[in-house]
Amino acid sequence: MSKDLNDHICEDKVFESIYNKYLQDLINFLYYKFGSQINPNDIAQDAFIKLWDNCKSVTLSKAKSYVFTVANNMMLNEIKHQKVVLKYHQQKPKDYTIESPEFILEEEQFLKRYQKILESLSEEQRVAFLLNKVEGKKHSEIAELLGITQKVVEYRIYSAFNILKKELEGFKIK
Structure with a gap:
């Protein structure tokens, strides 16, 4: 067949x-x-x-x-x-930086001060601030997540921001 x-x-x-x-x-x-x-x-x-x-x-x-x-x-x-x-x-890898050693040292010192001030914030302020600025969550999302009103979230974020601005010179956030 x-x-x-x-x-x-x-x-x-x-x-x-x-x-x-x-x-x-x-x-x-x-x-x-x-x-x-x-x-x-x-x-x-x-x-x-x-x-x-x-x-x-x-x-x-x-x-x-x-x-x-x-x-x-x-x-x-x-x-x-x-x-x-x-x-x-x-492609050759970049083996240089445009930052001076002084700048790198200042950056490390600034980061240490920033972390120290974050630790000194109240837990409520720190949590709301980091959820907003680090994780990019909106105020309404944070309010829902924490079980509080949006106005309380705004107050906590802005009070944390004011403390950071007062303690760190040149502190700005987008």
């Missing part, structure tokens, strides 16, 4: 015959088109694995074109990836 050209290729013997028939042609095609920089044997094997994974949707008459198209696309994707890698390696 002969196979119909529309039968799928999930049977071992059918797939094996396709593999044996087209493998060397596919490797040669990839080698001639793209060279040996990216191993054409690996790409060919991956293309046949993909054919096996999709064997129910690929007919016997379409198997060759499917494998060649998949292998070609895989090779093109690999070349694109190699270009990205090459471009990344050509």
